[in-house]
Amino acid sequence: MxxxxxxxxxxxxxxxxxVYPLIVRGGAAAEKEARSSEIRELLSGVEQKIxxxxxxxxxxxxxxxxxxxxxxxxxxGRIYLQKPGRIAWHVDDPVRxxxxxxxxxxxxxxxxxGRVQEISLSGxxxxxxxxxxxxxxxxxxxxxxxxxxxxxxxxRSPLVLGFTPKENNPAVxxxxxxxxxxxxxxxxxxxxxILESSGDSTTIIFKDTVFDAPIDSSDFExxxxxx
Amino acid sequence: xxxxxxxxxIFLSGCASIPFQKTSCVPLxxxxxxTLVEEFRNNSPEKFQLINSIVFEYNWxxxxxxxxxxxxxxxKTFTAVCINPMGVKLFELTGDRDRTDSRFVLKQxxxxxxFADKVGEDIRRVYFDLVPSSVAQISRKKYQIKxxxxxxxxxxxxxxxxxxxxxxxxxxxxxxKLDWRVSYYEYRQENGKIYPGGIILNNxxxxxxxxxxxxxxxx
Numbered sequence: 001m002x003x004x005x006x007x008x009x010x011x012x013x014x015x016x017x018x019v020y021p022l023i024v025r026g027g028a029a030a031e032k033e034a035r036s037s038e039i040r041e042l043l044s045g046v047e048q049k050i051x052x053x054x055x056x057x058x059x060x061x062x063x064x065x066x067x068x069x070x071x072x073x074x075x076x077g078r079i080y081l082q083k084p085g086r087i088a089w090h091v092d093d094p095v096r097x098x099x100x101x102x103x104x105x106x107x108x109x110x111x112x113x114g115r116v117q118e119i120s121l122s123g124x125x126x127x128x129x130x131x132x133x134x135x136x137x138x139x140x141x142x143x144x145x146x147x148x149x150x151x152x153x154x155x156r157s158p159l160v161l162g163f164t165p166k167e168n169n170p171a172v173x174x175x176x177x178x179x180x181x182x183x184x185x186x187x188x189x190x191x192x193x194i195l196e197s198s199g200d201s202t203t204i205i206f207k208d209t210v211f212d213a214p215i216d217s218s219d220f221e222x223x224x225x226x227x
Numbered sequence: 228x229x230x231x232x233x234x235x236x237i238f239l240s241g242c243a244s245i246p247f248q249k250t251s252c253v254p255l256x257x258x259x260x261x262t263l264v265e266e267f268r269n270n271s272p273e274k275f276q277l278i279n280s281i282v283f284e285y286n287w288x289x290x291x292x293x294x295x296x297x298x299x300x301x302x303k304t305f306t307a308v309c310i311n312p313m314g315v316k317l318f319e320l321t322g323d324r325d326r327t328d329s330r331f332v333l334k335q336x337x338x339x340x341x342f343a344d345k346v347g348e349d350i351r352r353v354y355f356d357l358v359p360s361s362v363a364q365i366s367r368k369k370y371q372i373k374x375x376x377x378x379x380x381x382x383x384x385x386x387x388x389x390x391x392x393x394x395x396x397x398x399x400x401x402x403x404k405l406d407w408r409v410s411y412y413e414y415r416q417e418n419g420k421i422y423p424g425g426i427i428l429n430n431x432x433x434x435x436x437x438x439x440x441x442x443x444x445x446x
Contacts (some may be wrong), residue, residue: 029359043379062314064310064314066295066319067307068306068308068319068321068330069295069297069306069308071276071295071445073278073293073295073310073314075293075312075314089313091312091313094278094280094293094442094443095280095291095293095312095442097291097312097313099313103237110291111290111314112246112280112282112291112438112440113282113290113291115289130313130315198330198331200316202314
């Protein structure tokens, strides 16, 4: 009798050792699938809310934390977006600089050189990559990022999302994590933080964002802009 | 022919517009040269962090950036980071009097040979060794005092002028030709120390210039 009980006990142990992980793994996969589906739904909602404008004006404060100095550089300026495909990025402080990107050209100007320069995006992959990334982050087209980033919800209200580059994403060498925080009304971004592998981080805080306000053509000129 | 080309280059750089005020002409007849050097040494900061705007000009191409530099002028060490106006890091270097270590250099710059070493060398020229040694020979004009001393296989000139008799030029000659020059402008005072508000480095050998505008002092 004792031997029988012992055998049954051993069988149960053996079953639990072999079968339980499979059940758990299956459960974990299902859970992952459910989470992935939830994230996709969430991002779709974000995309719909954020993309609901034709034009946008916003001020920004960009804080670049340099790990090597334990100090930061603060850059202030304005961003103008006009759909489809026009971005103007004006820096007012500590230098005056402008870049305007449209489908046809990229023009930049800065006060110190005093020159307007046309940039070839094909010959400038770093700039191209930077601008492409910015266009995605600013437009809210986050579903397209699912193939390159693991996405997690860091906070529900107001929504804060964390994007960690996947192993196969070349950005993994430089970027540790990107955090996107939405405004209370979830109509646009409140801030983006890019944490780099080097320990540096950049936070862009958006201020005084206005949707669909009339945009002056001079807002998309790189030179002679008036603040 | 080479001499003509050199004169032409000097002429060109002389014609380039300088975005800083010229140093005012103040008579220095009554000032003792070594007293002036000592005062300048005492007024210069030993450790400082600066935020600058930087314009690099080469072959009619210009590009600008924002520089953050930490200097210890006594121990002769530095750390420098340059970002573009959109906040993208271009390079990060550390160095001392002899060597430069590259912590990060954007691929486009890294492809251009020993980029980090060249930048490190320019940082040393601009921020280190701002006063002549005691072996320097002195020559005076009404508005300036010049110290000349051997430097490597060439020689170095330190020119002091303006109100307070501050360093306005470091000129390095090789084979009696001006090799490079650093010009200092618009000194400003903060916490009892003086900082040039504008710096121009002209490298005549390689034909490029750096214009540095002081934006912020952090001590």
